[in-house]
Amino acid sequence: MTTLIDTDLLADVQRFGAADVSACFSCGTCTATCPLADNDATFPRRIIRLAQVGLKDELLASKELWTCYHCGLCSDSCPTDADPGEFMAAARRYAIASYDPTRLARVLYTRPIVGSLIAVLVAAFFAVFMYASHGPQDGESLALFEFIPEGLIHWTGIAVMGALALSGIVGVSTMARRVARSEGVTLRTMLGGRAALGATARALWSSLGIESLGQKRYREDCKDDAPAEPFYRRRWLIHALTIWGFLGLFASTLIDWGLALTGIKETGTPIPIWYPSRLLGTIAGISLLYGVTMFAINRVRQVNRAAAVSQASDWLLLILLWITGATGFFIEIALYLPSAPAWGYWVFLFHVAVAMELILLLPFTKLAHTIYRPVALFFYALASDKSKQAT
Ligand code: SF4
Numbered sequence: 001m002t003t004l005i006d007t008d009l010l011a012d013v014q015r016f017g018a019a020d021v022s023a024c025f026s027c028g029t030c031t032a033t034c035p036l037a038d039n040d041a042t043f044p045r046r047i048i049r050l051a052q053v054g055l056k057d058e059l060l061a062s063k064e065l066w067t068c069y070h071c072g073l074c075s076d077s078c079p080t081d082a083d084p085g086e087f088m089a090a091a092r093r094y095a096i097a098s099y100d101p102t103r104l105a106r107v108l109y110t111r112p113i114v115g116s117l118i119a120v121l122v123a124a125f126f127a128v129f130m131y132a133s134h135g136p137q138d139g140e141s142l143a144l145f146e147f148i149p150e151g152l153i154h155w156t157g158i159a160v161m162g163a164l165a166l167s168g169i170v171g172v173s174t175m176a177r178r179v180a181r182s183e184g185v186t187l188r189t190m191l192g193g194r195a196a197l198g199a200t201a202r203a204l205w206s207s208l209g210i211e212s213l214g215q216k217r218y219r220e221d222c223k224d225d226a227p228a229e230p231f232y233r234r235r236w237l238i239h240a241l242t243i244w245g246f247l248g249l250f251a252s253t254l255i256d257w258g259l260a261l262t263g264i265k266e267t268g269t270p271i272p273i274w275y276p277s278r279l280l281g282t283i284a285g286i287s288l289l290y291g292v293t294m295f296a297i298n299r300v301r302q303v304n305r306a307a308a309v310s311q312a313s314d315w316l317l318l319i320l321l322w323i324t325g326a327t328g329f330f331i332e333i334a335l336y337l338p339s340a341p342a343w344g345y346w347v348f349l350f351h352v353a354v355a356m357e358l359i360l361l362l363p364f365t366k367l368a369h370t371i372y373r374p375v376a377l378f379f380y381a382l383a384s385d386k387s388k389q390a391t
Pocket residue numbers: 023024025026027028029030031045048077078079080081082083084
């Protein structure tokens with residue numbers, strides 16, 4: 001097999017973040033410090049080395065790129081101030097852009113002004129598109145789905161989900177193919193026989209259940225801020241609440257659609273706060289808003305090494321998530337007011353437009369790590385299981 005060297009690789013990765021690793025001399029201090037290195041004597045410096053020597057294919061096939069939670073401990077201990085934690089974050093942005101055939105992710109990450117303009121235009125497009133079919137604004141009660149027809153939101157949502165699935169599948173299959181080839185994993189090793197199926201099931205549970213939803217290693221191993229930091233300000237909790245909130249809002253929207261499809265309840269029908277889809281949406285909204293607000297505060301205050309450097313793409317995602325959560329609560333407030341406020345209709349239009357944008361841009365923004373990281377953790381768990389069986 002021919003190994004291709006990309007002499008521009010390091011410079012290209014550095015376009016995605018601020019770290020300058022040219023001073024790294026592979027001393028290994030970061031490996032000794034990293035709580036997630038396990039017994040891998042090359043983590044995380046191997047990623048830096050791959051970029052330095054131009055091994056692009058190996059870099060993009062590294063599951064280790066995604067096993068770093070950017071705690072920043074390695075950066076604090078680096079004797080040359082090469083900031084390996086930030087370099088890992090930049091390499092992940094580079095990987096997301098490389099798995100994306102549209103090159104939109106590259107623009108969003110490396111051209112902040114153009115990226116912000118695109119974000120504004122996408123939201124404006126959805127708002128204008130839906131406003132073009134708007135109905136009357138009832139002044140007595142907030143009739144949101146008469147203002148923007150429920151069917152229009154429904155079908156626009158399906159089109160957006162279709163686009164998300166298409167771009168997500170292309171990116172994930174590109175990444176998974178590369179990682180699987182580098183790890184020597186084939187369909188046969190995952191599905192061929194009872195033992196293989198058992199290992200695959202365990203790896204799926206570990207990557208999706210224990211790590212992605214349960215945040216086990218983030219919680220137990222990345223103790224950068226414990227025990228000094230109070231519980232409600234721990235990084236893993238802020239991260240988990242953001243992810244759980246986002247997924248909860250997504251699930252409550254799907255439940256609402258499901259109830260409408262099965263004829264149990266029409267979307268937009270007034271329902272009490274304890275109704276399952278509304279209760280889940282409210283709890284998830286609070287969770288998301290808390291997580292995103294704390295992330296933003298930490299970035300402004302630069303509370304730790306990981307929050308010390310912020311890219312425009314970090315802020316873009318936080319702003320989109322915050323708007324989606326906050327406008328949802330403004331709508332809730334408007335619904336309880338005695339007469340329907342005109343602003344309630346405009347907030348609703350804004351909320352729907354930004355929520356659509358968030359879903360559409362998911363594979364291109366930092367939120368893409370919610371699909372790439374579980375895949376990498378799956379291969380990581382599979383490899384760990386294999387080495388355990390061998391010993
Ligand atoms: S990034 Fe820093 S700590 Fe890590 S190997 Fe390079 S010089 Fe050493």
